[in-house]
Amino acid sequence: MSLPPQTSGALAPGTHVVDSDGVxxxxxxxxxxxxxxxxxxxxxxxxxxxRMPELEQHLTMVYVEAIGTGGSGxxxxxxxxxxxxxYSIALQRIIEHLEVPTVYLLGHSHGAFVAAYHAIHRPxxxxxxxxxxxxxxxxxxxxxxxxxxxxxxxxxHADRPELAEVLAAFGxxxxxSNDVQTLAVARGxxxxxxxxxxxxxxxxxxxxxALRAGYISGLDAIGSPDLVDDRADLPALTVPxxxxxxxxxxxxxxxxxxxxxxxxxxxxxxxxxxxGHLGHLEEPGRFxxxxxxxxxxxxxxxxxxxxxxxxxxx
Numbered sequence: 001m002s003l004p005p006q007t008s009g010a011l012a013p014g015t016h017v018v019d020s021d022g023v024x025x026x027x028x029x030x031x032x033x034x035x036x037x038x039x040x041x042x043x044x045x046x047x048x049x050x051r052m053p054e055l056e057q058h059l060t061m062v063y064v065e066a067i068g069t070g071g072s073g074x075x076x077x078x079x080x081x082x083x084x085x086x087y088s089i090a091l092q093r094i095i096e097h098l099e100v101p102t103v104y105l106l107g108h109s110h111g112a113f114v115a116a117y118h119a120i121h122r123p124x125x126x127x128x129x130x131x132x133x134x135x136x137x138x139x140x141x142x143x144x145x146x147x148x149x150x151x152x153x154x155x156x157h158a159d160r161p162e163l164a165e166v167l168a169a170f171g172x173x174x175x176x177s178n179d180v181q182t183l184a185v186a187r188g189x190x191x192x193x194x195x196x197x198x199x200x201x202x203x204x205x206x207x208x209x210a211l212r213a214g215y216i217s218g219l220d221a222i223g224s225p226d227l228v229d230d231r232a233d234l235p236a237l238t239v240p241x242x243x244x245x246x247x248x249x250x251x252x253x254x255x256x257x258x259x260x261x262x263x264x265x266x267x268x269x270x271x272x273x274x275x276g277h278l279g280h281l282e283e284p285g286r287f288x289x290x291x292x293x294x295x296x297x298x299x300x301x302x303x304x305x306x307x308x309x310x311x312x313x314x
Contacts, residue, residue, distance in 0.1 A: 014029060036061055037104070038111075052284070054285065068082050081220060082217075123237075136229070137229050150250055244279060272286060
């Protein structure tokens with residue numbers, strides 16, 4: 001288990017900068033307890049949406065400001081070259097800088113693809129990995145499932161006049177080429193990423209308005225897609241794993257959470273029944289309890305920290 005946070009140095013509360021092979025890498029520290037790095041989604045979504053105050057009561061949360069976004073530096077090949085390998089190297093540099101024996105790694109959305117890659121290729125310093133709204137694959141198969149889920153969303157909300165704008169934002173995704181377009185699409189599709197955006201728009205509109213994003217192409221340095229297929233590697237994963245997915249997630253839904261769970265030996269699966277893609281905001285209590293219990297005792301079915309284990313599938 002990770003050491004408690006320091007009162008000064010690399011784990012002091014606040015914003016920190018570390019060199020990542022010549023690129024400025026920022027991270028932000030909140031909370032106390034075992035150390036957990038949190039890698040945001042996108043690629044290109046800024047880190048702030050991933051703040052988890054409930055977890056900060058139990059864990060030292062180290063929020064990664066991914067290279068290429070916000071106050072972190074850009075690669076010479078920007079907006080290309082931000083592969084899982086490059087993000088994994090950046091994570092490793094932060095872990096080395098923290099100087100704790102082990103850490104937990106939580107990745108959300110695209111960050112879950114990065115976390116899986118890191119757990120496969122650089123597992124030595126990981127006490128556990130939380131794959132939150134991820135998938136074992138990208139590419140045509142993943143795209144077809146997302147399109148099917150989006151059709152279900154559209155059918156369920158066919159009476160909403162705002163639906164056309166959401167679908168138009170999804171249609172614009174393939175043509176994104178700059179920061180302004182990236183932010184417009186990220187905010188435009190957000191209603192589909194929540195289980196019931198329009199049922200409580202007063203709650204969710206500020207989340208939408210606060211979202212920040214920058215353009216990351218998803219291509220490597222020579223312009224080839226950084227595609228994912230971890231199906232052959234995940235059965236050999238030795239790092240304890242918790243898989244978290246929202247029942248109403250459009251982009252990385254329950255099919256993929258279940259497949260990750262089945263591929264990874266001895267993993268745990270939590271399906272958040274009232275969430276879409278942002279369960280840490282939609283069901284913060286259940287989300288935080290599951291991650292807390294996993295971090296306190298990743299190998300057991302009972303948690304020394306207490307709390308409910310409802311919904312966890314061993």
